[in-house]
Amino acid sequence: MLYREAGQFKTSYAKDQAIFPILQDRVMMVLMLVVAFVGVPMLASEYWLSTIMLPFLVFSLAALGLNLLTGYAGQLSLGTGGFMATGAFAAYKLAVAFPEMNIVIVFLLSGVITAAVGVLFGLPSLRIKGFYLAVATLASQFFLIWMFNKFPWFTNYSSSGVISAPPRAVFGDFFVTGSSASPANKYLFTLVIVCVLALAAKNIVRSHVGRSWMAIRDMDIAAEIIGIKPLQTKLGAFAVSSFYCGISGALWAFIYTSSVEALAFDITRSFQILFMIIIGGLGSILGSFMGAAFIVLLPIFLSNAPTMFGLNISVDLISHMEFMIFGALIIFFLIVEPHGLARLWQIGKEKLRLWPFPY
Amino acid sequence: MSAHGERTFGDVVLRVDDVSLSFGGVQALANISFEVRDGQVLAIIGPNGAGKSSMLNVINGFYHPQQGTITYKGETRRQMKPHHAARQGVARTFQNIALFKGMSTLDNIMTGRNTKMHKNLFWQALHMGPARKEELEHREFVENIIDFLEIEHIRKTPVGRLPYGLQKRVELGRALAAEPELLLLDEPMAGMNLEEKEDMSRYVLDVNDEFGTTIVLIEHDMGVVMDISDHVVVLDYGRKLADGSPDEVRTNQLVIDAYLGVAHD
Numbered sequence: 041m042l043y044r045e046a047g048q049f050k051t052s053y054a055k056d057q058a059i060f061p062i063l064q065d066r067v068m069m070v071l072m073l074v075v076a077f078v079g080v081p082m083l084a085s086e087y088w089l090s091t092i093m094l095p096f097l098v099f100s101l102a103a104l105g106l107n108l109l110t111g112y113a114g115q116l117s118l119g120t121g122g123f124m125a126t127g128a129f130a131a132y133k134l135a136v137a138f139p140e141m142n143i144v145i146v147f148l149l150s151g152v153i154t155a156a157v158g159v160l161f162g163l164p165s166l167r168i169k170g171f172y173l174a175v176a177t178l179a180s181q182f183f184l185i186w187m188f189n190k191f192p193w194f195t196n197y198s199s200s201g202v203i204s205a206p207p208r209a210v211f212g213d214f215f216v217t218g219s220s221a222s223p224a225n226k227y228l229f230t231l232v233i234v235c236v237l238a239l240a241a242k243n244i245v246r247s248h249v250g251r252s253w254m255a256i257r258d259m260d261i262a263a264e265i266i267g268i269k270p271l272q273t274k275l276g277a278f279a280v281s282s283f284y285c286g287i288s289g290a291l292w293a294f295i296y297t298s299s300v301e302a303l304a305f306d307i308t309r310s311f312q313i314l315f316m317i318i319i320g321g322l323g324s325i326l327g328s329f330m331g332a333a334f335i336v337l338l339p340i341f342l343s344n345a346p347t348m349f350g351l352n353i354s355v356d357l358i359s360h361m362e363f364m365i366f367g368a369l370i371i372f373f374l375i376v377e378p379h380g381l382a383r384l385w386q387i388g389k390e391k392l393r394l395w396p397f398p399y
Numbered sequence: 400m401s402a403h404g405e406r407t408f409g410d411v412v413l414r415v416d417d418v419s420l421s422f423g424g425v426q427a428l429a430n431i432s433f434e435v436r437d438g439q440v441l442a443i444i445g446p447n448g449a450g451k452s453s454m455l456n457v458i459n460g461f462y463h464p465q466q467g468t469i470t471y472k473g474e475t476r477r478q479m480k481p482h483h484a485a486r487q488g489v490a491r492t493f494q495n496i497a498l499f500k501g502m503s504t505l506d507n508i509m510t511g512r513n514t515k516m517h518k519n520l521f522w523q524a525l526h527m528g529p530a531r532k533e534e535l536e537h538r539e540f541v542e543n544i545i546d547f548l549e550i551e552h553i554r555k556t557p558v559g560r561l562p563y564g565l566q567k568r569v570e571l572g573r574a575l576a577a578e579p580e581l582l583l584l585d586e587p588m589a590g591m592n593l594e595e596k597e598d599m600s601r602y603v604l605d606v607n608d609e610f611g612t613t614i615v616l617i618e619h620d621m622g623v624v625m626d627i628s629d630h631v632v633v634l635d636y637g638r639k640l641a642d643g644s645p646d647e648v649r650t651n652q653l654v655i656d657a658y659l660g661v662a663h664d
Contacts (some may be wrong), residue, residue, distance in 0.1 A: 053535050053538045053539065053542070054531070054535055057534070057535075057538065240524035240525070241524075243523055243524050243525065243526035244520065244523050244524050246526075247518075247523035247526070247530065247534065248509070248510075248512075248513050248516040248518075248523070248534075248537075249520055249523050250523075251502070251506055251509055251510045251513065252510065252513055254499060254501060254502050254506070254510075255499050255502075255510050255513075257499075257501070258498075258499035258500050258501050258502065259497050259498070259499055259500075261461075261497065262493065262497035262498070262499070263499075263510075264480075264481045264482055265459060265461065265481045265482075265484075265485060265491060265497075266485055266490065266510065266511055266513065266514075266573065266574075266577060267481075267482045267485030267486055267513060267514035267577065268482065268510075268513055268514075269482050276520070280520070323501065
């Protein structure tokens with residue numbers, strides 16, 4: 041009964057095109073932002089902020105990037121890990137080479153560098169599609185990780201191959217990287233970046249750029265015949281997607297873990313992010329966040345649940361149970377709704393609008 | 400009888416000159432020549448496999464003929480990419496509906512205006528100022544098309560869920576959104592019932608009448624063809640059998656033979 045749009049009339053196309061045309065959704069979104077910006081930093085412990093919220097946000101951003109490419113533009117990619125590594129190493133080289141440069145600009149530039157690398161490895165998409173393209177992007181994954189391991193220039197000749205984030209502040213003494221940065225600072229900084237980029241992604245996908253991506257995804261021949269240039273469109277999708285993945289990689293290296301080696305971004309990472317968008321929902325901004333939450337938060341919840349409920353189970357049984365339940369849940373969700381959690385959420389909302397009537 | 404009575408047309412907008420196209424050993428089109436005048440409704444008819452769709456594909460640059468030239472608006476060419484044709488004002492619909500299934504009716508038709516939207520990615524990401532203004536202007540144009548085709552009620556429905564007849568109409572809407580000067584319709588009425596065919600014929604004639612769009616269409620329903628077209632080109636096995644007004648074509652012995660079959664002795 042609460043979730044009903046009766047009486048909310050849209051009198052202009054601008055109102056009709058709003059991201060949240062329904063009042064209840066707007067209220068809900070504002071509440072969520074207030075919780076995220078005020079509630080979480082006040083209430084959550086440092087452990088929660090740095091081991092749960094930070095990876096969730098960083099993964100969400102990577103999933104968002106891949107979703108733009110795979111979910112919206114239909115170009116299957118297994119190179120996400122490689123692009124994240126590119127962003128991480130680009131940010132490291134920039135931050136060390138230009139200590140005066142603001143960390144925000146460092147991150148943006150590392151995103152731009154990753155975008156350029158993404159365009160380069162997106163070139164095969166002009167000729168090949170689907171699974172074959174996935175294999176071609178796999179090459180970028182292996183090549184980039186190999187390159188960062190092979191040439192010590194990227195790690196500034198560190199003997200362990202590990203890069204450590206130098207301490208940097210956004211302004212004054214609001215440190216977000218290095219040992220003096222508090223988890224709350226890190227969390228707020230990451231949250232702002234993720235929110236801004238998520239809004240930008242939403243705006244892009246509802247613009248003519250996003251429509252041309254979806255047109256290429258749904259039927260590339262028809263798209264070309266109505267005047268969409270496949271070259272620009274596909275490479276544009278690779279560029280924007282890689283920009284997001286690059287910034288996500290930079291956040292990973294600088295803010296989440298503070299020090300990282302190239303192997304942290306291996307093929308497992310690419311698969312993990314691909315699973316996030318499949319479970320969360322291809323072609324949905326919200327789905328990227330839901331998928332990241334599912335894959336990052338659920339294992340933590342499962343491993344803590346027995347102790348939370350006072351059950352006395354041995355540690356190795358818990359970790360085995362965790363795998364079993366996690367696997368079973370993935371299968372369950374994919375059978376119930378192959379289009380992901382985001383679609384499930386949408387169906388739920390449609391049902392709620394009609395409740396208590398069935399239709 | 401032509402629906403328009405005596406009509407006069409402008410200059411030749413499209414001239415197909417001696418076009419031949421083959422796929423390996425199969426000759427799809429052989430030395431085809433014809434002209435389309437500004438404001439005309441021209442129908443291409445012929446039995447299955449006559450090369451009608453190939454002809455449309457050659458006109459909008461999807462196939463490249465081995466021989467012959469296409470002159471469109473005074474520009475002669477043999478090879479061209481489909482998106483160039485689109486930018487020059489050629490739009491088309493397909494025999495098997497080629498809509499973007501994951502997108503809503505509104506988004507599909509908005510995509511038809513993509514060639515006219517230029518604000519860059521940066522402005523789009525902000526969704527402010529010029530980008531927003533541009534989006535709203537085009538939305539207004541698209542709403543007029545939605546109004547014209549009477550599909551207001553399915554504006555937000557994903558096209559994959561729509562029945563066949565409505566999908567055909569949405570596809571016409573997407574083609575119209577590009578404000579084409581030359582509209583190519585590949586069997587716009589295939590698989591429709593009588594009522595839907597009448598609706599679609601009305602839309603085709605209205606487009607021609609109101610916007611002055613030149614139309615080249617392929618259709619199998621002879622009643623429709625004879626009623627709505629000004630000029631008919633008949634193809635058979637990739638060759639041109641006849642070219643003339645509906646009345647001339649109807650009485651042409653070669654055409655009758657091709658359609659009814661003829662005893663070979």
